[in-house]
Amino acid sequence: MAAISPEHRRQDAAKGIKLVPILSRFNSVKMSRKRLVGMFEYPSLEAATEKFSESNMLGVGGFGRVYKAAFDAGVTAAVKRLDGGGPDCEKEFENELDLLGRIRHPNIVSLLGFCIHEGNHYIVYELMEKGSLETQLHGSSHGSTLSWHIRMKIALDTARGLEYLHEHCSPPVIHRDLKSSNILLDSDFNAKIADFGLAVSSGSVNKGSVKLSGTLGYVAPEYLLDAAMSISGKLTEKSDVYAFGVVLLELLMGRKPVEKMSPSQCQSIVTWAMPQLTDRxxxxxxVDPVIKDTMDPKHLYQVAAVAVLCVQAEPSYRPLITDVLHSLVPLVPTELGGTLRAGEPPSPNLRNSPC
Incomplete structure (x- = not known):
């Protein structure tokens, strides 16, 4: 990396940003893998978010809120303000800086920097203009901006991001909280996986127990069962595959992962949909009325087959995310990152398709 001139350092400092290595106390980051990230001065974050005004709030997560930030020279970003300051908050902050400081992939959100001010923690990411998949699907537009092909592109982008985590990171990374609110969309509906506060490496999973974390409706059943029995949860890459299958069902049906049947009863999308997914x-x-009758029926059956395999109760029956990726590529038009050409039928790649 080229040296940063004193003049550039002064200019960055004047803007409230300076480049620093990831802090050494994040001990899971090896020295050779450290990268320079921006350390933002708190006044610059406060000014860019208009003192974290409600009008700039983009969303609410488990540990805090995310705000749109507009810096000088038209630079925009997203700022997550972590609330609480307890050990769990501190761990999420360190975990996210650790992992995103090392990861670079087109389908994983980019880390721009961080700030620590009066015991509060802030993480700065690239801004994704279209917000989350959850907002697009379940917000006021109810998925009206998401065509069939755009939905398949989002699924493919997400699978590519997961494949990178599972197959190309060393050791492999398990996201552990994949869901539609953690899949962000840019202005062209390119999808990127976000929020790595709960992510773990497969190496750390093997060294000891990992307490149950995640979001109801997306957590794999074997993980929930073991937690209920007060034993170490069986957390593997297949747990992420299950969550991906739930997201695929959301894209297909436009329904939330868990829906209230009555004040005291809820039903998961998996339980409700499974008998119908396997019946042509x-x-x-x-299918979501927004996209109904807009796709080739063969494509619909193929996506349903992929989703059914991903949400199998037995982890060994679920495919690897690489197999999922290969099955989706032929369903996405070439101009959106797949290999489908006009008039070309899909070519199934997953074995044991139940549809």
Whole structure:
């Protein structure tokens, strides 16, 4: 990396940003893998978010809120303000800086910097203009901006990001909280996985127990069962595959992962949809009305088959994310990152398809 001139350092400092290595106390980051990230001065974050005004709030997560920030020279970003300051908050902050400081991939959100001010923690990311997939699907537009092909592109982008974590990171990274609110979309609906506060490496999982974390509706059943029995949860890459399958069902049906049937009863999308996903005569009736009858039926059956395999109760029956990725590529038009050409039928790649 080229040296940063004193003049550039002064200019960055004047803007409230300076480049520093990831802090050495994040001991899981090896010295050779440290990268320079921006350390933002608190006044610059406060000014860019208009004192963290409600009008600039983009979303609310488990540990804090995310705000849109507009810096000088038209530079925009997203700022997560972590609330609480307890050990869990501190751990999420360190974990996210650790992992995102090392990861570079087109389908994983980019870390721009961080700030620590009066015991509060802030993380600065690239801004994703279209917000989260959850907002697009379940917000006021109810998925109206998401065509069938755009939905398949989002699924493919997400699979690519997961494949990078599972197959190309050393050791492999398990996201542990994949869900539609943690899949962010840019102005062209390119999807990127965000929020790595709960992510773990497979090496750390093997060294000891990992307490149950995640979001209801996306957590793999074997992980929930073991936690209920007060034993170490069986957390593997297949746990992320299960969550991906739930997201795929959301894209397909436009329904939330868990829906209230009555004040005291809820039902998961997996439980409700499974009997219909495997019945070709019933499958079209559960598709999101926004996209119904807009796709080749063969494509619909193929996506349903992928989703069914991903959400199998037995982890060994679920495919690797690489297999999922290869099955989705032929369903996405070439101009959106896949290999589908006009008039070309899909080519199934997953074995044991139940559809």
């Amino acid at each position: 005569s019933k499958l079209p009736s559960i």
